[in-house]
Amino acid sequence: MTFREPGRTMWARALEMMERSDRLYRQFFHPGRRSEHGPTWEPPADVFETSRALKILVALPGVNPDEVEIVIDGGTLYVVGERPMPAPHGVAIRRLEIPYGRFERRIDLPPGHFDIGERTLDNGCLRLVLRKLA
Template identity: 60%
Template structure:
Protein backbone atom coordinates (compact mmCIF):
# COMPACT_ATOMS: atom_id res chain seq x y z
CA UNK A 1 0.00 0.00 0.00
CA UNK A 2 1.40 3.38 -0.99
CA UNK A 3 1.06 6.23 1.46
CA UNK A 4 0.95 9.77 0.13
CA UNK A 5 1.08 12.86 2.24
CA UNK A 6 -2.17 14.84 2.06
CA UNK A 7 -0.25 17.97 1.07
CA UNK A 8 1.16 16.16 -2.01
CA UNK A 9 -2.31 15.06 -3.08
CA UNK A 10 -3.70 18.58 -2.68
CA UNK A 11 -0.82 19.98 -4.73
CA UNK A 12 -1.47 17.50 -7.57
CA UNK A 13 -5.20 18.31 -7.47
CA UNK A 14 -4.50 22.05 -7.55
CA UNK A 15 -2.15 21.73 -10.54
CA UNK A 16 -4.66 19.53 -12.36
CA UNK A 17 -7.43 22.09 -11.80
CA UNK A 18 -5.22 24.94 -13.01
CA UNK A 19 -4.35 23.00 -16.18
CA UNK A 20 -8.04 22.29 -16.78
CA UNK A 21 -8.93 25.97 -16.32
CA UNK A 22 -6.22 26.97 -18.79
CA UNK A 23 -7.51 24.45 -21.38
CA UNK A 24 -11.07 25.75 -20.96
CA UNK A 25 -9.91 29.35 -21.37
CA UNK A 26 -8.07 28.48 -24.60
CA UNK A 27 -11.07 26.46 -25.81
CA UNK A 28 -13.53 29.34 -25.34
CA UNK A 29 -11.35 32.15 -26.66
CA UNK A 30 -9.97 30.89 -29.96
CA UNK A 31 -7.43 33.56 -30.88
CA UNK A 32 -6.17 33.84 -34.43
CA UNK A 33 -2.71 35.23 -35.17
CA UNK A 34 -3.77 37.45 -38.10
CA UNK A 35 -6.97 39.47 -37.49
CA UNK A 36 -6.89 40.70 -41.11
CA UNK A 37 -7.72 37.14 -42.23
CA UNK A 38 -10.97 37.09 -40.28
CA UNK A 39 -12.29 37.30 -36.74
CA UNK A 40 -9.76 37.37 -33.93
CA UNK A 41 -11.86 35.41 -31.42
CA UNK A 42 -15.07 33.47 -30.84
CA UNK A 43 -17.16 34.29 -27.77
CA UNK A 44 -18.47 31.41 -25.62
CA UNK A 45 -22.19 30.63 -25.79
CA UNK A 46 -25.01 28.81 -24.00
CA UNK A 47 -28.02 27.52 -25.96
CA UNK A 48 -31.26 26.26 -24.41
CA UNK A 49 -34.35 24.98 -26.22
CA UNK A 50 -37.81 25.16 -24.64
CA UNK A 51 -40.77 24.20 -26.81
CA UNK A 52 -40.84 26.59 -29.75
CA UNK A 53 -38.16 28.88 -28.34
CA UNK A 54 -34.39 28.80 -28.58
CA UNK A 55 -32.57 30.89 -25.98
CA UNK A 56 -29.00 31.88 -26.81
CA UNK A 57 -26.61 33.67 -24.47
CA UNK A 58 -23.32 35.00 -25.87
CA UNK A 59 -20.57 36.27 -23.52
CA UNK A 60 -19.48 39.69 -24.83
CA UNK A 61 -17.69 41.50 -21.99
CA UNK A 62 -17.14 45.19 -22.67
CA UNK A 63 -18.83 45.15 -26.09
CA UNK A 64 -20.98 48.12 -27.08
CA UNK A 65 -24.40 47.01 -28.45
CA UNK A 66 -23.81 49.28 -31.45
CA UNK A 67 -20.83 47.06 -32.39
CA UNK A 68 -22.83 43.79 -32.55
CA UNK A 69 -24.76 42.40 -35.52
CA UNK A 70 -27.00 39.32 -35.28
CA UNK A 71 -28.48 37.62 -38.36
CA UNK A 72 -29.98 34.27 -39.27
CA UNK A 73 -27.92 32.93 -42.16
CA UNK A 74 -29.59 29.81 -43.55
CA UNK A 75 -29.41 27.12 -40.84
CA UNK A 76 -27.14 29.15 -38.54
CA UNK A 77 -27.28 32.16 -36.26
CA UNK A 78 -24.40 34.54 -36.89
CA UNK A 79 -23.15 36.95 -34.21
CA UNK A 80 -20.44 39.35 -35.39
CA UNK A 81 -18.90 42.49 -33.99
CA UNK A 82 -15.89 44.05 -32.40
CA UNK A 83 -14.51 44.65 -28.94
CA UNK A 84 -12.06 47.54 -29.08
CA UNK A 85 -8.89 47.50 -27.01
CA UNK A 86 -10.04 49.15 -23.77
CA UNK A 87 -6.68 50.76 -22.94
CA UNK A 88 -6.33 54.52 -23.14
CA UNK A 89 -3.79 55.85 -25.67
CA UNK A 90 -0.31 55.99 -24.19
CA UNK A 91 -1.12 53.59 -21.34
CA UNK A 92 1.08 50.61 -20.52
CA UNK A 93 -0.61 47.26 -20.85
CA UNK A 94 0.19 45.04 -17.87
CA UNK A 95 -2.01 42.09 -18.81
CA UNK A 96 -4.68 41.24 -21.38
CA UNK A 97 -6.77 38.14 -20.85
CA UNK A 98 -10.14 39.21 -22.26
CA UNK A 99 -9.93 39.02 -26.05
CA UNK A 100 -10.41 42.10 -28.18
CA UNK A 101 -10.74 42.82 -31.87
CA UNK A 102 -13.23 41.48 -34.38
CA UNK A 103 -15.27 38.46 -33.27
CA UNK A 104 -17.62 36.08 -35.02
CA UNK A 105 -19.64 33.14 -33.75
CA UNK A 106 -21.69 30.88 -36.03
CA UNK A 107 -24.24 28.83 -34.11
CA UNK A 108 -25.90 25.88 -35.86
CA UNK A 109 -29.68 25.97 -35.49
CA UNK A 110 -31.91 22.91 -35.13
CA UNK A 111 -34.08 21.94 -38.11
CA UNK A 112 -36.79 24.45 -38.98
CA UNK A 113 -37.09 28.16 -39.55
CA UNK A 114 -36.43 30.66 -36.78
CA UNK A 115 -37.11 34.33 -36.18
CA UNK A 116 -35.27 36.56 -33.70
CA UNK A 117 -37.97 37.75 -31.28
CA UNK A 118 -35.86 39.48 -28.64
CA UNK A 119 -32.29 40.69 -28.42
CA UNK A 120 -30.64 42.54 -25.55
CA UNK A 121 -27.11 43.08 -24.31
CA UNK A 122 -27.04 43.20 -20.52
CA UNK A 123 -24.42 42.41 -17.89
CA UNK A 124 -21.83 41.53 -20.53
CA UNK A 125 -24.03 38.94 -22.24
CA UNK A 126 -26.06 39.13 -25.42
CA UNK A 127 -29.36 37.40 -24.75
CA UNK A 128 -31.36 36.24 -27.76
CA UNK A 129 -34.79 34.63 -27.96
CA UNK A 130 -35.58 32.86 -31.22
CA UNK A 131 -39.02 31.53 -32.14
CA UNK A 132 -39.39 28.42 -34.29
CA UNK A 133 -41.78 29.22 -37.15
CA UNK A 134 -41.98 25.72 -38.62
Protein backbone atom coordinates in the same frame (compact mmCIF):
# COMPACT_ATOMS: atom_id res chain seq x y z
CA MET B 1 -29.86 -4.17 -16.43
CA THR B 2 -28.15 -2.14 -19.13
CA PHE B 3 -24.83 -3.13 -20.63
CA ARG B 4 -22.32 -0.43 -21.43
CA GLU B 5 -19.17 -0.85 -23.41
CA PRO B 6 -16.45 0.86 -21.35
CA GLY B 7 -14.34 1.49 -24.44
CA ARG B 8 -17.08 3.43 -26.21
CA THR B 9 -17.93 5.50 -23.15
CA MET B 10 -14.28 6.39 -22.60
CA TRP B 11 -13.84 7.23 -26.28
CA ALA B 12 -16.94 9.45 -26.28
CA ARG B 13 -15.67 11.30 -23.20
CA ALA B 14 -12.24 11.72 -24.75
CA LEU B 15 -13.77 13.18 -27.92
CA GLU B 16 -15.93 15.54 -25.88
CA MET B 17 -12.88 16.74 -23.94
CA MET B 18 -10.96 17.30 -27.17
CA GLU B 19 -13.86 19.33 -28.60
CA ARG B 20 -14.02 21.47 -25.46
CA SER B 21 -10.27 22.02 -25.57
CA ASP B 22 -10.45 23.01 -29.22
CA ARG B 23 -13.29 25.46 -28.52
CA LEU B 24 -11.34 27.11 -25.68
CA TYR B 25 -8.33 27.44 -27.94
CA ARG B 26 -10.43 29.01 -30.71
CA GLN B 27 -12.03 31.42 -28.23
CA PHE B 28 -8.73 33.16 -27.64
CA PHE B 29 -6.40 32.26 -30.48
CA HIS B 30 -6.98 32.03 -34.21
CA PRO B 31 -3.64 30.98 -35.68
CA GLY B 32 -3.16 32.45 -39.11
CA ARG B 33 -6.33 34.55 -38.87
CA ARG B 34 -4.99 37.82 -37.49
CA SER B 35 -6.08 39.83 -40.49
CA GLU B 36 -7.70 43.22 -40.30
CA HIS B 37 -11.01 41.89 -41.56
CA GLY B 38 -11.28 38.41 -40.05
CA PRO B 39 -12.38 37.58 -36.52
CA THR B 40 -9.69 37.28 -33.87
CA TRP B 41 -11.72 35.66 -31.10
CA GLU B 42 -14.90 33.69 -30.44
CA PRO B 43 -17.16 34.52 -27.48
CA PRO B 44 -18.61 31.67 -25.40
CA ALA B 45 -22.31 30.91 -25.79
CA ASP B 46 -25.06 28.82 -24.20
CA VAL B 47 -28.12 27.54 -26.09
CA PHE B 48 -31.35 26.42 -24.44
CA GLU B 49 -34.37 25.01 -26.25
CA THR B 50 -38.04 25.16 -25.30
CA SER B 51 -41.01 23.92 -27.27
CA ARG B 52 -41.47 27.40 -28.80
CA ALA B 53 -38.02 28.96 -29.01
CA LEU B 54 -34.26 28.80 -28.70
CA LYS B 55 -32.79 30.98 -25.96
CA ILE B 56 -29.19 31.93 -26.57
CA LEU B 57 -26.72 33.71 -24.29
CA VAL B 58 -23.47 35.07 -25.72
CA ALA B 59 -20.89 36.56 -23.33
CA LEU B 60 -20.00 40.00 -24.71
CA PRO B 61 -18.88 42.25 -21.83
CA GLY B 62 -17.61 45.61 -23.02
CA VAL B 63 -19.31 45.35 -26.42
CA ASN B 64 -21.70 48.05 -27.65
CA PRO B 65 -24.98 46.26 -28.55
CA ASP B 66 -25.45 48.54 -31.58
CA GLU B 67 -22.18 47.19 -33.00
CA VAL B 68 -23.32 43.53 -32.96
CA GLU B 69 -24.66 41.98 -36.16
CA ILE B 70 -26.97 38.97 -35.81
CA VAL B 71 -27.83 36.92 -38.89
CA ILE B 72 -29.46 33.55 -39.51
CA ASP B 73 -28.09 32.01 -42.70
CA GLY B 74 -29.30 28.52 -43.53
CA GLY B 75 -29.05 26.52 -40.34
CA THR B 76 -26.45 28.75 -38.69
CA LEU B 77 -26.72 31.77 -36.42
CA TYR B 78 -23.91 34.31 -36.79
CA VAL B 79 -23.08 36.84 -34.06
CA VAL B 80 -20.44 39.24 -35.37
CA GLY B 81 -18.96 42.43 -33.96
CA GLU B 82 -15.96 44.03 -32.37
CA ARG B 83 -14.71 44.82 -28.89
CA PRO B 84 -12.33 47.76 -29.29
CA MET B 85 -9.14 47.78 -27.28
CA PRO B 86 -9.00 50.62 -24.79
CA ALA B 87 -6.29 53.08 -25.77
CA PRO B 88 -4.98 54.52 -22.53
CA HIS B 89 -2.11 56.95 -23.09
CA GLY B 90 1.12 56.87 -21.14
CA VAL B 91 0.74 53.36 -19.73
CA ALA B 92 2.65 50.12 -20.12
CA ILE B 93 0.60 46.97 -20.59
CA ARG B 94 1.56 44.46 -17.90
CA ARG B 95 -1.11 41.89 -18.67
CA LEU B 96 -3.63 41.55 -21.47
CA GLU B 97 -5.97 38.58 -21.05
CA ILE B 98 -9.27 39.95 -22.35
CA PRO B 99 -9.64 39.34 -26.09
CA TYR B 100 -10.16 42.46 -28.22
CA GLY B 101 -10.84 43.04 -31.87
CA ARG B 102 -13.33 41.49 -34.26
CA PHE B 103 -15.25 38.45 -33.11
CA GLU B 104 -17.52 35.95 -34.75
CA ARG B 105 -19.58 33.22 -33.15
CA ARG B 106 -21.28 30.60 -35.32
CA ILE B 107 -23.97 28.49 -33.72
CA ASP B 108 -25.45 25.55 -35.59
CA LEU B 109 -29.21 25.57 -35.13
CA PRO B 110 -31.41 22.49 -34.85
CA PRO B 111 -33.58 21.64 -37.87
CA GLY B 112 -36.44 24.06 -38.44
CA HIS B 113 -37.10 27.70 -39.23
CA PHE B 114 -36.40 30.50 -36.77
CA ASP B 115 -37.10 34.21 -36.45
CA ILE B 116 -35.04 36.56 -34.29
CA GLY B 117 -37.43 37.73 -31.58
CA GLU B 118 -35.98 39.41 -28.52
CA ARG B 119 -32.49 40.86 -28.48
CA THR B 120 -31.09 42.43 -25.30
CA LEU B 121 -27.69 43.04 -23.75
CA ASP B 122 -27.84 42.59 -20.00
CA ASN B 123 -24.89 42.39 -17.59
CA GLY B 124 -22.48 41.77 -20.45
CA CYS B 125 -24.54 38.94 -21.98
CA LEU B 126 -26.33 39.19 -25.29
CA ARG B 127 -29.68 37.44 -24.84
CA LEU B 128 -31.43 36.24 -27.96
CA VAL B 129 -34.77 34.52 -28.36
CA LEU B 130 -35.20 32.74 -31.68
CA ARG B 131 -38.87 31.91 -32.18
CA LYS B 132 -39.66 28.61 -33.86
CA LEU B 133 -41.77 29.10 -36.97
CA ALA B 134 -44.34 26.53 -38.09
